[in-house]
Amino acid sequence: MRSLAILGGGGHARSVASSAERAGWTSLALFDDRSPEAWERGPWPVSGSTDDWAAAVEAYQGVLIGVGDNVARLALHLRASGLGAPATxxxxxxxxxxxxxxxxxxxxxxxxxxxxxxxxxxxxxxxxxxxxxxxxxxxxxxxxxxxxxxxxxxxxxxxxxxxxxxxxxxxxxxxxxxxxxxxxxxxxxxxxxxxxxxxxxxxxxxx
CATH class of the missing domain: 2.160.10.10 (Hexapeptide repeat proteins)
Incomplete structure (x- = not known):
């Protein structure tokens, strides 16, 4: 099983997830820092916040940032790199x-x-x-x-x-x-x- 974490839970995150699924990732989990009430419904569950992902970073073979805002996406990417997440x-x-x-x-x-x-x-x-x-x-x-x-x-x-x-x-x-x-x-x-x-x-x- 190839497990991918996607940081973000909005429309772009779901577009990334859809492409990831087509590319052969078999287990997808989204992580979003908004309150659960704001999480968008979709085919893939929002599993918690980015802190929840960071606490379990070793459980995923890859991580991608599903955030459209350029500054926020780059910051999350650098955070993931700093935690030793696999470069994806x-x-x-x-x-x-x-x-x-x-x-x-x-x-x-x-x-x-x-x-x-x-x-x-x-x-x-x-x-x-x-x-x-x-x-x-x-x-x-x-x-x-x-x-x-x-x-x-x-x-x-x-x-x-x-x-x-x-x-x-x-x-x-x-x-x-x-x-x-x-x-x-x-x-x-x-x-x-x-x-x-x-x-x-x-x-x-x-x-």
Whole structure:
């Protein structure tokens, strides 16, 4: 039996669990720090809090973070690593990942996604449903590429940045750390650290 702990209990955790099940993990347990009243119903039980998982870390052959928030996901991943939990990555069987790509520990590549040759993903990265990361892209720790987003070749994305659903990033563009690319945005130029851009072509979001 291959036993996997997933830290998180919301929709993303269940997406990770679904891909893990398809990838051959046979026993799945979710751990969520919200109160039991807030735990979402689903095919896999929420077995307790992340502290409960930490107290039984040796019972699981792997651990993944099922949290969408980039900062929280990366923090949980580093906590798990510090406890000596096995370094785990997840690639959905329907995804296409080049054997010449590097997928960092704690990262997930979900259903129908594509990661191409010599792409490099850091730790705790999400390449979500049907997203594409083309050749020679470099994604820092904690990045989230949302469903249907497309990164052309040679794109660089800094740590903890979020690429919104359906966004498109032109080849060779550099996106800084903690940046947000809005849903459907078309990014044609570099994006500095911490900036939110939206639209086609993408421009700074005026608040």
């Amino acid at each position: 990555t997840l690639i959905d069987p329907s995804a296409s990942v080049s054997r010449h790509a590097h997928i960092g520990a704690g990262s997930v590549v979900l259903a129908a996604a594509c990661v191409n040759v010599q792409a490099q993903l850091g730790q705790a990265v999400i390449v979500n449903t049907a997203a594409t990361v083309d050749h020679d892209c470099r994604l820092g720790d904690g990045v989230h590429v949302s469903p249907g987003a497309n990164l052309a070749g040679g794109v660089v994305v800094g740590a903890r940045s979020w690429i919104g659903i359906g966004a498109v990033v032109r080849q060779g563009v550099a996106i800084g750390c903690d940046a947000v690319i809005g849903a459907g945005a078309v990014v044609l130029a570099d994006v500095p650290d911490g900036l939110t851009v939206v639209g086609n072509p993408a421009r700074k979001l005026e608040r």
